[in-house]
Amino acid sequence: MSSHYTVKTARERLARNLKDWRVKRGMSQDVLAEHSGLSRVFLSRLEGALETVSLDNIEKLADVLKIDILDLLHH
Numbered sequence: 001m002s003s004h005y006t007v008k009t010a011r012e013r014l015a016r017n018l019k020d021w022r023v024k025r026g027m028s029q030d031v032l033a034e035h036s037g038l039s040r041v042f043l044s045r046l047e048g049a050l051e052t053v054s055l056d057n058i059e060k061l062a063d064v065l066k067i068d069i070l071d072l073l074h075h
Helices: 010-024 029-036 040-047 055-065
Strands: none
Touching: 010 040, 010 055, 029 040, 029 055
C-alpha cells in the first residue's frame, strides 16, 4: 500500500458517499429526510461523519436514492 493512500473509516466513507449520491440525485437533506423517514438533523450529522446508523436505515437511504446499499459503503 502506498503511503499517500488514506484509509477512511466506514463512517467517513458512508458520510462522503451519502452526500455524493444525494447531490447526484438533486436532493436536499430535507427531501431525503422526508422520503426516508429520518430527521434532517440526523442526516446532517450522518453526512458529517458525526453519527452512527443502523443497517436498516442505510438500506432505507439506498432505496430512496435508488442505489444498491453497497454504493453507500464503497471506497
